[in-house]
Amino acid sequence: xxxKEQVSSQLNQLSEAELAKVSQYIIELKGQLPPRRVKNDAYxxxxxxxxxxxxxxxxxxxxxxxxxL
Numbered sequence: 171x172x173x174k175e176q177v178s179s180q181l182n183q184l185s186e187a188e189l190a191k192v193s194q195y196i197i198e199l200k201g202q203l204p205p206r207r208v209k210n211d212a213y214x215x216x217x218x219x220x221x222x223x224x225x226x227x228x229x230x231x232x233x234x235x236x237x238x239l
Contacts, residue, residue, distance in 0.1 A: 223230050
């Protein structure tokens with residue numbers, strides 16, 4: 171009996187919870203874990219910085235650049 175057949179036979183005897191763990195191990199071994207999302211709250215800083223801007227953001231930017239044109 172080949173190693174693959176032995177492992178397959180053993181897998182057939184596992185519970186669903188155990189199979190879920192084995193599946194996770196396989197994914198980790200293959201290096202195929204999806205990239206973890208890093209929580210990024212930078213947009214909150216931007217919103218805070220521009221909280222006093224009323225009207226069009228485009229017009230605000232144009233007005234701020236007026237002295238450089």
